Amino acid sequence: MSKVLIVDDEPDVLLLLRVNLEAAGYETVLAADGEMALNRIAEADPDVVLLDIMMPVMDGWGVLRALADRDQAPRVVVVSAKSSDRDVVRALTSGAVDYVTKPFDPDDLVDVVRRTATSSSDELDAHRKRKIERSGGGA
Numbered sequence: 069m070s071k072v073l074i075v076d077d078e079p080d081v082l083l084l085l086r087v088n089l090e091a092a093g094y095e096t097v098l099a100a101d102g103e104m105a106l107n108r109i110a111e112a113d114p115d116v117v118l119l120d121i122m123m124p125v126m127d128g129w130g131v132l133r134a135l136a137d138r139d140q141a142p143r144v145v146v147v148s149a150k151s152s153d154r155d156v157v158r159a160l161t162s163g164a165v166d167y168v169t170k171p172f173d174p175d176d177l178v179d180v181v182r183r184t185a186t187s188s189s190d191e192l193d194a195h196r197k198r199k200i201e202r203s204g205g206g207a
Contacts, residue, residue, distance in 0.1 A: 069093060070094055070095070070115040070116060070181075071094070071112060071113070071114045071115050072095070072114055072115065072116045072117070072185075073096075073112065073114035073117045073118070073142070074089070074098050075100075075104075075108075075117060075128070075131070076100070076118075076123070077100050077101060077122075077123040077124060078120075079100075081170075082100070084174060085147075086098065088178055089181065094181065097112045101123045101124050101126060102127055102130050102131040102134075104125070105117065105126075105131050106135075109142060113142075114142050115142060115143065116143050116144075116145065116185050117131075117142045117144045119144050119145065119164070120146075120147060120148055121148040121155070122149065122150065129158075129162070132144065132146075132162040132163050133162070136162065141163065143165050143185070143192065144164045144165060145165060145168060145181065146166070146168070147170065147177070148167070149169065150169075151169040153203040156203040156205075157205030160199055160200050160205070161200065161205065165184055165192045165195070165196055166183075166184060166192075166196070166199070167199065183195075
């Protein structure tokens with residue numbers, strides 16, 4: 069069973085994602101800000117991280133920067149209300165493997181987690197490159 073760390077400062081989003089992911093068979097760990105997320109990553113060693121960008125204490129950009137310096141980092145899917153192509157490209161070039169904008173369909177997000185947890189690194193890299201190109205960052 070894959071372990072998913074859900075990082076969001078909105079309690080309703082944490083609950084929604086936790087309920088849907090646990091119903092799909094995933095173990096979940098929660099964090100309400102980026103600093104707590106880095107601690108949870110060190111403690112729980114999640115397979116996938118669902119990461120919000122706009123949070124107190126340390127935002128998602130700070131988490132991506134911190135993870136970029138690690139030899140072993142979990143696969144990160146950014147889940148954010150920030151929907152500009154610039155933000156998508158920034159996240160994907162900063163180490164995220166996928167980007168989902170809020171509001172999202174919970175079933176679709178479970179599918180993204182499943183794909184992220186089970187795909188090879190090469191498959192994820194190819195998906196990331198396609199998404200960057202679609203967002204105008206592949207020039």
